[in-house]
Amino acid sequence: MIKSLRFIAAFLLFAFLSPLSSFANFDFNANCLNAYRSIFELKLGNAKAYISTEKKLRPNNAIIPLLENYVDYFTLITSENKADFDRLKGNKSSRLDKISDDDKSSPYYLYAQAEINLQWALIRGRYGEYFNAAMEIRKANNMLQDNAKKFPNFPLNAKGLGLINAVLGNLPDGALKSTLATFGIRGNLQNGLNMFEKLADNLPKSTYEPFYDEVVFYYAYVLTDVAHSSSAYSKTIKYTERIADSSLLKSYLQSYVCIKTAHNDDAINILAKKPEGATYQSFPYLDYLEGIAHLNKLDLNAATYFNRFLQTNKGVNYIKDTNLHLGWISLLKGDKSGYTSYIAKATNSGYTYNEKDKQAQNEAAAPVPPTDLLKARLLFDGGYLTRAAQVLDDKKTADYNTDKDKTEFNYRMGRIYDDLGKDDQALTYYQSTINQGRNLKYYFAANAALQMGKVYEKKNNKVKAKEAFNTAIGMKNHEYENSIESQAKAGLRRLN
Known part of the structure; x- marks a missing residue:
């Protein structure tokens, strides 16, 4: 006061x-x-x-x-x-x-x-x-x-x-x-x-303290989506702690960053307790986020949140991506006709202003994903690394028929081992991903090179890190090209 x-x-x-x-x-x-x-x-x-x-x-x-x-x-x-x-x-x-x-x-x-x-x-x-x-x-x-x-x-x-x-x-x-x-x-x-x-x-100690929430709003965005910082989660939670629980923006910031940084259970808890009522601005995107969080845990009741988003949303974004996720839920239920129906909606409905919807359009045009790779992907995104590893535990590259699926298997294994701190195994799978998928339109090989660069950077092997980052930059005409390239260039700047 x-x-x-x-x-x-x-x-x-x-x-x-x-x-x-x-x-x-x-x-x-x-x-x-x-x-x-x-x-x-x-x-x-x-x-x-x-x-x-x-x-x-x-x-x-x-x-x-x-x-x-x-x-x-x-x-x-x-x-x-x-x-x-x-x-x-x-x-x-x-x-x-x-x-x-x-x-x-x-x-x-x-x-x-x-x-x-x-x-x-x-x-x-x-x-x-x-x-x-x-x-x-x-x-x-x-x-x-x-x-x-x-x-x-x-x-x-x-x-x-x-x-x-x-x-x-x-x-x-x-x-x-x-x-x-x-x-x-x-x-x-x-x-x-x-x-x-x-x-x-410093703002909380000054007369400019009321601007604190706005600063944290932008800082969390920069840490998460621009810098892709490893401290995005810890700093967002730290700096949002002093924001009032009556702020729906606080719930949004915390849950968004939790989902982006594989703190999935935290996101579910935050969204379940978010403030509600007629005084708050309608924010359908939070239903979309809640659907993502539940599906990352392989909770197929996530469909409830995705459908609520489609019913209340009056915007142009995340329509394709939501239908893609509903298609995945049908696939995991064994409902192939439901999957086909939602994939058609992901193809024909919505817009492609943002990267999520562009990627959803690409994935809707791709072959049906094997359910084990889909489960491993979702569990990894949620931070459930042990469960993700168990899904693929008895699998090998030869078990998959297409170059896409072979590449994705190596990529998923690389990502899981990377986050488990098993660097040598991760590097082996990343290299296999690059060898298998270098000329494919999918993002797996380029992102494997980017992640390989980060592993070598962590090991202080600058020569190998630069080589990997340059490999990522050298790959063209694939999904998420701009994002992967900008992160690889940022890696090179750090090393220099």
Whole structure:
């Protein structure tokens, strides 16, 4: 409570000391603070009510357009709805106009404009609007760099700059990266991670403590999806601990990272206890995550969560992937006609904006997977390594008929032994995967080379690690090519 009052007082001090009294204030008062906190608990209806009150009391408060943009941003993240995106993106210009007429002597003047640009860049990237996203990242980066020079002691500059550095520092080759490179904008992943860690450690001790949840939101994303860090789980759990249990965003962050890092039972427990009720924003993706978590344990009741996701989802993402998973459930039940039906839906329904759905489309076109390989894959993803090993314990490469299945068998065994800490066995299977699948379109061989590089890096064998990373980079025209290549290049940078 005391920290909150100090935070509000700091903003009011800025307002009264402003030499341009004709301009509106950047006044993060109690209404605005409540709106901001509601946004980061995913209580967007409450946030809108606080913003509406603030508009009536202080219509010229320049924090209002920033808060409104946060609401749109999280509406789009939770809905994944393309129609919402097309409808809401027109709000950006008017909000920037309102802020640009305000107090240039405030550290929030450039910061707020940069935040709005950056939020829209992140959303546009989901729908392939890479050129516009690049322009917005450029504007945000320039504004934050300028703001850091003008206000070097304003810590929030590091939030946006940390995100830009981290994402650009590990961005796969493509339209967005090449466009930004023409403007001389390049990132550094480690610098970005350092900025976030410093903020996460120091904000709770400062008057900027209310921004803590947002910093952790982005930090967890960077650790998990950008850096693919081995400490993503431990740091996410550590830094989200102080976030209130009433935050649905906390449940999302923790469960997402748990699933991505093979802490599957944790994810199931977190999602079972997530806060619910009419005050929270609808978030169908959490049903999808719950389905993934249960299926990773070979709990075929996962179909309940996947079907709920399809019933409530109004977005464009994860439709193909959900139908693929429902197909797998049918296959594991021995229901071949059900499998065929869901695979047809995975092929013909949904969109391919994100990597999961692109991969689902590829897998729907592939031959039916052997159930033992499918079980081992799911159990491995959940972190159930002993069970996964037992499924394949009496198998060998010759037991499989196709090059795809032979390659996948070696890959699955390599991954299991790798995570069990049995490096020599893992390396043997990874090499067999590369030999068998080097010229196939599947990701197994390229990812085996990437993982082999990481094993050698851990062993401090730099020559072999570089060789493996370069092997991964040299393989082309396979699934997840951009992601695998960017991780291999990051490995080479670490070694250099």
